[in-house]
Amino acid sequence: MKGLFFFFSPFSLMFLYLLCISFTAETEAGLRNGDGVYIVYMGSASSAANAYRAQILINTMFKRRANDIVHTYKHGFTGFAARLSAEEAKVIAKKTGVVSVFPDPNYQLHTTHSWDFLKYQTAVKIDSSPPSSPEAGSYDSIIGILDTGIWPESESFNDKDMGPIPSRWKGTCMEAKDFNSSNCNRKIIGARFYKSPDDDSEYFTTRDVIGHGTHTSSTAAGSAVENASYYGVASGTAKGGSPNARIAMYKVCNPGGCAGSSILAAFDDAIADGVDVLSLSLGAPSYAHIELNTDPIAIGAFHAVEQGILVVCSAGNDGPNGGTVVNIAPWIMTVAANTIDRDLESDVVLGGSKVIKGEGIHFGNVSKSPVYPLIHGKSAKSADASESSARTCDYGSLDQEKVKGKIVLCENFDGSSYASSARDEVKSKGGIGCIFVDDRTRAVASAYGTFPTTVIDSKEAAEIFSYVNSTKDPVATILPTVTVEKFTPAPSVAYFSSRGPSSITRSILKPDITAPGVAILAAWTGKDTSISLEGKPPSQFNVISGTSMAAPHVTAVASLIKSLHPTWSPSAIRSAIMTTATQTNNDKGLITTETGATATPYDTGSGELSTTASMQPGLVYETTAVDYLNFLCYYGYNISTIKTISKSVPANFTCPADSKLELISTVNYPSIGISGFKGSENKTVSRTVTNVGGDGVAVYKVSVETPAGFSIQVTPEKLQFTKDGEKLTYQVTVSAADDSLKKDVFGALTWSNAKYKVRSPIVISSETSTTN
Numbered sequence: 001m002k003g004l005f006f007f008f009s010p011f012s013l014m015f016l017y018l019l020c021i022s023f024t025a026e027t028e029a030g031l032r033n034g035d036g037v038y039i040v041y042m043g044s045a046s047s048a049a050n051a052y053r054a055q056i057l058i059n060t061m062f063k064r065r066a067n068d069i070v071h072t073y074k075h076g077f078t079g080f081a082a083r084l085s086a087e088e089a090k091v092i093a094k095k096t097g098v099v100s101v102f103p104d105p106n107y108q109l110h111t112t113h114s115w116d117f118l119k120y121q122t123a124v125k126i127d128s129s130p131p132s133s134p135e136a137g138s139y140d141s142i143i144g145i146l147d148t149g150i151w152p153e154s155e156s157f158n159d160k161d162m163g164p165i166p167s168r169w170k171g172t173c174m175e176a177k178d179f180n181s182s183n184c185n186r187k188i189i190g191a192r193f194y195k196s197p198d199d200d201s202e203y204f205t206t207r208d209v210i211g212h213g214t215h216t217s218s219t220a221a222g223s224a225v226e227n228a229s230y231y232g233v234a235s236g237t238a239k240g241g242s243p244n245a246r247i248a249m250y251k252v253c254n255p256g257g258c259a260g261s262s263i264l265a266a267f268d269d270a271i272a273d274g275v276d277v278l279s280l281s282l283g284a285p286s287y288a289h290i291e292l293n294t295d296p297i298a299i300g301a302f303h304a305v306e307q308g309i310l311v312v313c314s315a316g317n318d319g320p321n322g323g324t325v326v327n328i329a330p331w332i333m334t335v336a337a338n339t340i341d342r343d344l345e346s347d348v349v350l351g352g353s354k355v356i357k358g359e360g361i362h363f364g365n366v367s368k369s370p371v372y373p374l375i376h377g378k379s380a381k382s383a384d385a386s387e388s389s390a391r392t393c394d395y396g397s398l399d400q401e402k403v404k405g406k407i408v409l410c411e412n413f414d415g416s417s418y419a420s421s422a423r424d425e426v427k428s429k430g431g432i433g434c435i436f437v438d439d440r441t442r443a444v445a446s447a448y449g450t451f452p453t454t455v456i457d458s459k460e461a462a463e464i465f466s467y468v469n470s471t472k473d474p475v476a477t478i479l480p481t482v483t484v485e486k487f488t489p490a491p492s493v494a495y496f497s498s499r500g501p502s503s504i505t506r507s508i509l510k511p512d513i514t515a516p517g518v519a520i521l522a523a524w525t526g527k528d529t530s531i532s533l534e535g536k537p538p539s540q541f542n543v544i545s546g547t548s549m550a551a552p553h554v555t556a557v558a559s560l561i562k563s564l565h566p567t568w569s570p571s572a573i574r575s576a577i578m579t580t581a582t583q584t585n586n587d588k589g590l591i592t593t594e595t596g597a598t599a600t601p602y603d604t605g606s607g608e609l610s611t612t613a614s615m616q617p618g619l620v621y622e623t624t625a626v627d628y629l630n631f632l633c634y635y636g637y638n639i640s641t642i643k644t645i646s647k648s649v650p651a652n653f654t655c656p657a658d659s660k661l662e663l664i665s666t667v668n669y670p671s672i673g674i675s676g677f678k679g680s681e682n683k684t685v686s687r688t689v690t691n692v693g694g695d696g697v698a699v700y701k702v703s704v705e706t707p708a709g710f711s712i713q714v715t716p717e718k719l720q721f722t723k724d725g726e727k728l729t730y731q732v733t734v735s736a737a738d739d740s741l742k743k744d745v746f747g748a749l750t751w752s753n754a755k756y757k758v759r760s761p762i763v764i765s766s767e768t769s770t771t772n
């Protein structure tokens, strides 16, 4: 619960509340006191008994209150969302066939700086290295996106050269006052919106008024747009990662957030509509620690995966603290965010010659000369301000007389201030420009409009301080923003990216993968004047950061794999992406975090998304329906609940007698998490791989990266496949030199031959869970 109070907002109050009641012993299914919208989740839709029970409940309770039913779920799973009193919710929770009843949560979009992301004035080029399209697959894949809607007029959604809509598509293009069937085409083939009871009717449309959904959709599957640029800066071709894929937008978020009841309704529809991959760039705040059976994303995703749909979700932006990753169900693919090899530089020139590198996007009218007097915020303190607030250039902290005509150096020395607020203060006091010292955001370019602003790190700042200290009349200027390609080192983990371990179990490593999520250029709504430069029409493209931007990169690659291998299961596709991920950066070193330390699997999962190797992984780890059922047993669900939840329970399935959290390690996952490790015993887990290399006969040898003080034994050390589709099982035994495992340690194993490398990270922990 550390950090809870740094995130005070109306949302956090609500989640704090949810959190607390989940600790008060067994309050019926975790209900809060009070009326409101509740979600009643009743498991699989294929069970006639479940559907019947749901209908009876609705008929008996809501005969005279039809308006109180907000949504009914009946395609992918069963249940409903309705206005209930706390008493009614308690009664329903006890009914046969009801898995869980919980207040409708409000989820958040995973863009950074949500406090001002609508105000961004940004520039730059294209999305990071879009996958070099493999030969178009035989299969036409459909990407469903749960987000803020879409701006259909964007050039990114033109359907030039696209074939007819796949005949299996059963979705629709919902009518609204500003969105009708003519807004759908062969690119945008589906558009649905969901009415949340407290929403304004102006949001009853799939049209995107925020921009986020347009951005994620075009990153995943936007058509190529030549000469995309932000007011001429860094022009190039903007193109989604899977430019031939179709898009179905499910609008579940409005400016007030994303209602859980709408998210579930969207999953229910998407399953029936026939999407292949679902992409969600949103989630609960990490401190809420939502349980799987009261998390609409975990519930919806379970049923989507059960029907063969891969679900890709962002990991959240609550980093860099550990244990902050969300969307952690083992059937979800969880995506962290990293920087790319493009830097948006606005450099500082000291004394007319010495150049200090800075980061940020500004459109200020500055050049190498003239130079301006340089002053530290502390030295420009207004009479009634504190020294520390002047150091950070807080609102109202600077003296107009001292700042006027100068460039001001401001420091985020206590981690509580933002470059944008320092800029506002310097600007309002007649300053010329703002240099902001912040190690955290140094690598994440934000936009600062027309006022010259740049962010430097504390090492760079030391040079400026020493210059200011040793010079009688220090002068400086800030150069115009330039786009630097081939920036090194890249990728590196974005400071905001949420980190593992998972709050529910250390036996499943989360996040699964990392992908570009910093300063990503993609399509935007066409009419957002808040991002336009004075006197110019709004930009059709915008640059934003977040794990929100990373998830659609993975979605794109997943959809390409699906077109090449239409019969592959969601878990085979996830495995292909995870086992081919890379661990090195463009400096030939290991990927680092925002501090420069080597990243661990808690930062990056299996590593950085590979857009080519993932198409042909050689071997895949298939996580079967029975694996997920076993997970539910180990996690503590009983067989009757599991049979209500899942439609895939074999008649002879029973929960293992010794079901416990540590056994989750045995789920056939593409990474290996061993928890509850005591040095005095050896732990063995097995994994099964399927040969998909296409050469029939194939021989793989194992190599192991072993953490110091441990031994990792793999048997057999050689896998000899005789045909495609063959499955072979191996055992991994971990032992320690002594029993002093104090912090989690990391290793890996790789199966390889001349053609393929199939790598799995290994995490060893003495703890079973982080929610102690």
Ligand SMILES: *[C@@H]1O[C@H](CO)[C@@H](O)[C@H](O)[C@H]1NC(C)=O
Residues within 6 Å of the ligand: 180, 181, 182
């Ligand atoms: C859709 O809306 C546009 C613009 O309002 C209008 O011109 C067009 O006729 C409408 N098409 C349909 C099929 O309703």
Ligand SMILES: *[C@@H]1O[C@H](CO)[C@@H](O)[C@H](O)[C@H]1NC(C)=O
Residues within 6 Å of the ligand: 227, 229, 231, 232, 235
């Ligand atoms: C590309 O965009 C720039 C800036 O908007 C413009 O000056 C240029 O003419 C465009 N080029 C093409 C080929 O459209």
Ligand SMILES: *[C@@H]1O[C@H](CO)[C@@H](O)[C@H](O)[C@H]1NC(C)=O
Residues within 6 Å of the ligand: 365, 366, 370
């Ligand atoms: C830009 O700055 C230069 C030099 O300070 C000045 O001469 C020029 O008028 C400015 N241009 C604009 C558009 O403000």
Ligand SMILES: *[C@@H]1O[C@H](CO)[C@@H](O)[C@H](O)[C@H]1NC(C)=O
Residues within 6 Å of the ligand: 462, 465, 466, 469
């Ligand atoms: C510069 O001087 C200030 C006092 O004015 C001092 O606190 C700081 O350590 C000095 N910095 C350097 C790099 O010399």
Ligand SMILES: *[C@@H]1O[C@H](CO)[C@@H](O)[C@H](O)[C@H]1NC(C)=O
Residues within 6 Å of the ligand: 638, 639, 640, 641
């Ligand atoms: C299974 O678990 C549910 C929820 O905890 C409980 O209500 C039910 O009685 C249990 N059933 C059996 C057969 O133990």
Ligand SMILES: *[C@@H]1O[C@H](CO)[C@@H](O)[C@H](O)[C@H]1NC(C)=O
Residues within 6 Å of the ligand: 650, 652, 653, 654
């Ligand atoms: C259940 O039956 C299937 C085939 O009908 C068999 O492959 C499987 O091993 C059985 N599982 C158990 C736990 O007995």
Ligand SMILES: *[C@@H]1O[C@H](CO)[C@@H](O)[C@H](O)[C@H]1NC(C)=O
Residues within 6 Å of the ligand: 680, 681, 682, 711, 713, 735
């Ligand atoms: C654990 O494995 C090591 C070798 O990997 C072996 O020497 C040791 O005897 C094993 N310990 C137990 C308790 O099985």
